[in-house]
Amino acid sequence: MTAAAVAWLVVVALHRALSGRVWWWQVPELVPPLTFALVPALLLVAVVAARLIRRPQRPQRARRPVAAVAALASLALGAGVSGINLASLWHRAVPAPSGAITVFSWNTWYWDQRADAGREMPPPTGTPPQDAAGFYRYLRAQHADVLLLQEYVYFGPDSRPIRVDGLDRLRREFPGYHVAEAGELVTLSRFPIVLSRGIDLRPWAEGDRDAVVPAGSHWPGFYTVKTLRTDVRAGGETVSFYNAHINSPLDPSTRGLDPRRLDRTQHRARVANLRALAADIDANPHPAFLAGDFNASPAMGILRLLPDRMTDAAPALGSLYPVTWDERLPWWRIDWAFTTPGLTVHEYRLVRSNGQSDHSGQRLVISPSR
Known part of the structure; x- marks a missing residue:
């Protein structure tokens, strides 16, 4: 038991030192984050149980x-x-004032692709059809x-991304909304859009800037x-909304949670995207809201690349262990x-997708606080 406890302490210490800094530590990062609390808790229970079950010999007491x-x-080192x-x-x-903004962020799981079998790549086993x-x-x-x-994209059988031609349908479904699009991201706003742009990772990429493009x-x-x-522009205030879908640590050309698909290229793309995002937010004078699929759990140190002035909205969730993925086996957020600091979060809840996606949606009510 002592050897197990010491070994786990070494693993946690290495994790805190290496996670997000070196690409080859991504395998331990894939475990459900709760593991970092459950394992030491079980070890403590085992220590107490052993003491109660039998009177220890002197070496065992030591x-x-x-x-x-x-x-x-x-436990203390891994709590964070x-x-x-x-x-x-x-x-x-804090009660929401009149004019508060309701925001919904969601990874759509390849948009409405599964509603048309003629344009989809083979779905995972057990994936329900989509309407x-x-x-x-x-x-x-x-x-x-x-x-x-996020994932305003279709994929072919060869995992090749295919543009979605769905803006006309969106405008019909959301009359009066303004629409912005970049890459596989689309943002709809009931308020006028005064600026819209995609944030390119290449100025922040390590090595060959174009290597990320196949x-x-x-x-x-x-x-x-x-x-x-x-x-x-909402209520006389300009608010910046950042819609993010950071690269997965896994090679996207194949499927499944397979550690053999981890590679240096994906790690570098993740770092470059987060650095590009942080640079834009740091230079932005407006209150900013950032949401999306980061492909990063609380156990992944790569999240330290987010700007220091960004605050996680999780306290407003009312859940001790919030999870957003995978809805079929929900262990990860x-x-x-x-x-x-220029925004106040009044409400925050996770919305089950009911088979529309493998991600839960995020619904928040916010307001400018100045």
């Missing part, structure tokens, strides 16, 4: 406190990456002023733009929402 101390140390949302216990919501009309009903049912939608690609923007900034 070793058992070492096991307890190691388990407690790993466990995904446990302790702040939800004491968070008190295109139901897809748009789900979006409208959120009653959002601003929608930040040879022969007919859609470079799918690979180079993973954040869409949209500034809207990889969809996030952040705000700068």
Whole structure:
């Protein structure tokens, strides 16, 4: 037991030192974050149980406190990456004022692709069929002023991304809304859009800036733009909405949660995207809201690249262990929402997709606080 407790402490210490900094540490990052709290808790229970079950021999008495101390140390060291949302216990919501903004962020899982078997790549086993009309009903049912939608893309059998021609349908489904698009991201706003641009990762890429785009690609923007900034004018205030879908740590050309698909190129693209995003937010004088699919759980140190002035909205969730993916086996939170000090979060809840996606949506009510 002592050896197990000390070994786990070493693993947690290495994780805190290496996660997000070196690409080859991505395998331990794939475990459910709760593991970093459960393992030391179980070790402590085992220590106490052993003491109660039988009177220890002298050598065992000497070793058992070492096991307890190691388990407690790993629990303290790993608490910050466990995904446990302790702040939800004491968070008190501020009532939303008149004119507050309702935001909905969601990874759509290849848009409405599964509604048309003629244009889809083979779905995962057990994936339910999709109803295109139901897809748009789900979006409208959120009653959002601003929608930040990811994976506005189809994929062919060879995993080649295909542009979606769906803006006309969106405008019909959301009359009066303004629409912005970049790469595989689309943002809808009931408020006027005063600025819209995709954030290119290439100025922040390490090594060959064009290496992220596969040879022969007919859609470079799918690979180079993973954040869409949209500034809207609401209630006399300009608010910047950042719609993000940061690269997966896994090679996207194949499927499944297979650690053998981890590689240096994906890690570099993730770092470049987060650095590009942080640089834009740091230079932005407007209050900013950032949400989307970061493909990063609380256990992944790469999130430290986010700007310091961005605050996680999770305390408003009211959940001790919020999860957004995969709805079929919900252990991970990889969809996030952040705000700068210029915004107040009044409500935050996760919305099940009911088979429309493998991600839950994020619905928030916010308002400018100055």
